[in-house]
Amino acid sequence: MILLLSAALLLLAGCEKPSSSPQVTESPLPEVLAVYPSADTLPENLLRMYVEFATPMKTTGNLSRIQLKDAQGQVLNGVLFDNVYELWDPDQRQLTLLFDPGRVKTGLQAHDALGRALTPGATYQLQVAGLEDIYHQSLTEPFIKSFVAGPPDTVAPNFEHWQIAAPHSQTQNPLRVTFPGTVDRMSLLHRLVVCDTALQPILGTVSVQQHETVWQFVPDSPWPSGTYTLNVNTRLEDPAGNNLNGLFDHPTGSLRYAQEGETVSIPFTVGTVEAGKW
Incomplete structure (x- = not known):
């Protein structure tokens, strides 16, 4: 009798007992997935690095939380270009870090006064800590990318030095391009297009492998036989900003093409497949 009365009171009060407890969906914690070049x-x-995050991040006030340190743990100031607007991708999951171009390029005031930020043979750490995602959650721990500075890259990319391995027809095997050195990751993802016989x-699907020295393209449908083209935007760069x-x-007047952004078709x-070689 008491149980029935309690249930009746709940109904009258508009507090009908829920059939199950409500589920609370928690957003995943932010983390750094990778730093490129890898x-x-x-x-x-070096001109450019990318920091890739697992979740959408806040897009302001982050550069002060990203530090470049030398082998002794000293923070190197004036290395990253402090742009008015941070360089995020549309999904707010990738931040582009620019090394001050005025220090990278010779003959400019910043280069003459400070030199380049990196010294060949020295070890460095890029530390990313304390950044928040759009849900106000902070990185749970710092992410550190360690690397050694090598000699300056003073050779521009040249498609004549690329190795292109074409697939066989009636397969979905990848078109594979191998480069003699590291290529800028964003260039690999956005500046190469495969066109069919009708152009x-x-x-x-594109994938980037082996420290950004290999590019692969897998078609959604099997390859028909024929002649194709790999169209390359001449803005394709290496990590030092050298492009095609x-x-x-x-030096003034040394560019290969009259205009930036022209397309080279390979x-x-x-x-x-030849008989017996499948």
Whole structure:
């Protein structure tokens, strides 16, 4: 009788007992997934790095929480370019860090006064700590990318030195391009397009491997036989900012192409598999 009365009172009060407890969805904690370039040795004239996060991050006030330290743990000031607006991708999961271009490029006031930030043979640590995501959650622990500074990269990328391995027809094997050195990751993801025999882009998936020295493209559908083109925007860069048009630190009049952003088309053939070689 008491139990029935209690249930009736709950109904009258508008407090009907829920069938189950409400579920609370928690957002994942932020973390750094990777820092690019991913190699352990980076050029003295390094221009750009990328920090990739697991969750969307706040897009202001972060540069003060990112430090470059030398082998003794001393913070190196004036290294990263303090832009008015931080350079985030549209998803707010990747932050671009620019080494001060005025120190990288010779002949400028900052370079003449301070020199480049990195010294060949020296060891450095890029430390990312305390950044918050859009849910006001902080990184649970610092992320450290250690690397050694190598000699300056003074050779511009040249597609004539690339190794292109074409797939066989009627397969979804990858088109594979191997580079003689590290290429800027964002360039690899956005500045190469595979076109079919009608010069239309082919849908597929791009992957970047082996410290950004290998690019692979897997089509959504099997390759038909024929001649294809790999279209490359000449803005494709290496980590020092050198692109297909010339060096970042180039003398006046030394660029290869009249305009930045021109397209270079590299043909390749997809053929059938010879008997006995499948």
